[in-house]
Amino acid sequence: xxxxxxSRFEGLPDSPFPRLNALIEGVEPGNSPLIMSLGxxxxxxxxxxxxxxxxxxxxxxxxxxxxxxxxxxxxxxxxLGRRFGIAEHIGKDRDLDPDHQILPVNGTREALFLIAQVAxxxxxxxxxxxxxxxxxxxxxxxxAALAAGAEPVYIAATRxxxxxxxxxxxxxxxxxxTAMIYFCSPANPQGSVASLDYLxxxxxLARRHNITLAIDECYADIYDREPPAGALQAALAIHDGRxxxxxxxxxxxxxxxxxxxxxxxxxxxxxxxxxxEKALMQRFRNFRNIAGPQVPxxxxxxxxxxxxxxxxxxxxxxxxRAKITAAERxxxxxxxxxxxxxxxxxxxxxxxxxxxxxxxxAKAGVKVLPGAYLSREDSPYGPGGNPGRAYIRVALVxxxxxTEEALSxxxxxx
Ligand SMILES: Cc1ncc(COP(=O)(O)O)c(C=O)c1O
Numbered sequence: 001x002x003x004x005x006x007s008r009f010e011g012l013p014d015s016p017f018p019r020l021n022a023l024i025e026g027v028e029p030g031n032s033p034l035i036m037s038l039g040x041x042x043x044x045x046x047x048x049x050x051x052x053x054x055x056x057x058x059x060x061x062x063x064x065x066x067x068x069x070x071x072x073x074x075x076x077x078x079x080l081g082r083r084f085g086i087a088e089h090i091g092k093d094r095d096l097d098p099d100h101q102i103l104p105v106n107g108t109r110e111a112l113f114l115i116a117q118v119a120x121x122x123x124x125x126x127x128x129x130x131x132x133x134x135x136x137x138x139x140x141x142x143x144a145a146l147a148a149g150a151e152p153v154y155i156a157a158t159r160x161x162x163x164x165x166x167x168x169x170x171x172x173x174x175x176x177x178t179a180m181i182y183f184c185s186p187a188n189p190q191g192s193v194a195s196l197d198y199l200x201x202x203x204x205l206a207r208r209h210n211i212t213l214a215i216d217e218c219y220a221d222i223y224d225r226e227p228p229a230g231a232l233q234a235a236l237a238i239h240d241g242r243x244x245x246x247x248x249x250x251x252x253x254x255x256x257x258x259x260x261x262x263x264x265x266x267x268x269x270x271x272x273x274x275x276x277e278k279a280l281m282q283r284f285r286n287f288r289n290i291a292g293p294q295v296p297x298x299x300x301x302x303x304x305x306x307x308x309x310x311x312x313x314x315x316x317x318x319x320x321r322a323k324i325t326a327a328e329r330x331x332x333x334x335x336x337x338x339x340x341x342x343x344x345x346x347x348x349x350x351x352x353x354x355x356x357x358x359x360x361x362a363k364a365g366v367k368v369l370p371g372a373y374l375s376r377e378d379s380p381y382g383p384g385g386n387p388g389r390a391y392i393r394v395a396l397v398x399x400x401x402x403t404e405e406a407l408s409x410x411x412x413x414x
Contacts, residue, residue: 009146015139016373023354023370024361030413031365034406039188039345039395041265043319046312049266052302059297066289068104068273068300075304076102076258076273082310083220084233095236095250101281104300106293107270108218108257109140112182115255116144118287119212119280120179129179134165136189136375136388138216141182150179154375156382159336159349163192167205170381175205180212186219186228189374189393190347191340193223199234206253207244212280218259218272219343221313222320228342231256232275251277255284262344263313264306271295271303320344323396323403330407335414346394347371353392356414360392364409369393 013019020037067073077098081087089095096102105111120129131145135154145152153174155165167181183202185194194202199215206213215231231254239250246252255276261267275281295303306312324339327346331337336349350356353370360366371391378384394410396403 008149009143011152012143012146013376016369019373020357020367020369023358024367027358027362029361029365030363031409033365033367034398034402034409035367036394036396036398036403036406037367037369038397040267040397041262041344042397042399043265043316045265045269046306046309048305048309049264049269049302052305053298056298056301059301062297064294064297064300066103066292066294067099067285068102068295069297069304070099072104072273072295072300072304072307073098073102075307076104076275079307079310080232080258080275083227084230086233086236089236089250095239096232096275097278101251101278102273102275103281103285103288104295104303105257105272105274106295107261108216108259108272108274110293111272111274112138112140112214112216112257113144113147114288114292115212115214115274115284116148116150116180118284119214120145120148120150122149124179125173125176127177130174130177131180131182132165132167132170132178133182134163134184134187135378135382136371137182138184138188139374142376144182145180148179153178153379153381154377156378156387157187157190157192158383158387160383163187163190164194164198167202174381175209175211178209178211180214181206182214182216184216184218186223186340186342188219188343189345189371189388189391191343191345193228193341196229196234196237199229199231200238203231203235203238203254211253213254215254215256217256219262220258221263222317222344223342224321224324224339225341246277246279249278253277253280255280260303260306263316265316266306269299269303271299319400320396323400326400326404327396327407330404330411334411344396346396348392348394349390350392350414351390353389356392360410360413364406364413366406366409366413368410369395
């Protein structure tokens with residue numbers, strides 16, 4: 001083997017979707033196929049999106065600036081202020097300056113990947129840095145950690161800990177060499193939501209160990225009852241105005257990620273934004289100016305209109321809520337069903353997720369994702385095993401009729 005044969009991505013498994021296709025290859029679906037494996041929203045997106053793109057189409061002839069337009073940044077900032085009740089903290093010369101602390105991103109996936117490249121030093125505490133993430137997790141986090149030369153460390157998020165990884169319990173030697181923590185709330189796949197207190201604790205931990213927190217909040221506007229708390233909100237709640245080593249920046253050590261893919265059912269628009277610590281955002285902006293993908297200007301105009309409008313997001317949320325209610329009716333307390341506090345996935349304990357996914361396809365034509373494909377063998381710091389093995393993830397992204405049909409078939413087949 002030559003040096004060029006050895007990839008730093010050696011530890012990266014195949015994407016969950018080709019794995020699922022391989023699992024059911026050659027198996028005839030037992031009924032007309034219903035696809036519940038992919039988290040791709042199918043609801044209609046707002047009609048004004050098409051109009052905005054058409055109205056701004058001439059600017060396809062321009063390279064978009066990496067910092068986006070003022071209109072976009074202020075629309076995103078306005079939404080953050082309304083959604084998290086922090087409007088008085090946002091604005092020029094306030095805690096979060098939209099012109100310096102918000103960046104548009106070409107879908108949050110690329111930004112979640114690239115932030116690790118900026119936030120990971122070559123060494124930390126004299127050793128290879130670690131990047132922590134929940135287990136199960138959005139697969140991009142692991143690719144990002146490996147690309148940054150860090151060791152991805154998977155921290156179990158199980159029913160026993162309310163699907164909230166216990167970062168506090170980790171040994172000092174690991175925390176000392178941790179460069180970054182990825183954290184997702186509402187969580188994909190479990191739909192669990194971090195409390196304000198959990199987020200406050202996580203921020204305090206990150207500051208004690210000089211860790212960057214990459215907080216993935218892309219499901220923030222899809223929730224069942226209470227709007228989930230956000231990391232900026234938690235940071236403001238603990239801010240006492242004293243110097244925290246970052247010039248008193250209340251958002252020290254934090255970057256958050258938001259997306260229109262779920263909120264506005266626009267996964268194909270590739271549009272989101274990130275916001276956070278002033279110095280980190282400056283470094284990210286400099287890096288992105290050379291290496292980052294920009295958001296095309298007509299799409300940015302449409303995105304600004306989406307962030308300015310909460311009505312369509314509320315209607316979208318109602319559609320998901322109705323499907324969760326249907327699931328509750330159809331599944332009852334089978335498969336450990338619970339109403340997810342946020343997001344649009346069911347995380348069902350079926351004993352053996354891979355076997356169940358195979359069976360559901362063969363008997364009922366319903367395609368779901370085995371939980372094990374979203375998680376990894378636990379790190380030596382946790383309870384061991386693959387915490388997703390017993391589960392399937394069911395994406396409630398189709399129409400209500402289709403969803404009810406799929407859930408009824410599932411209840412019958414399993
Ligand atoms: C947890 C999580 N984070 C990030 C993303 C990326 O979303 P996008 O790149 O469409 O903004 C997804 C998409 O499925 C996701 O589930």
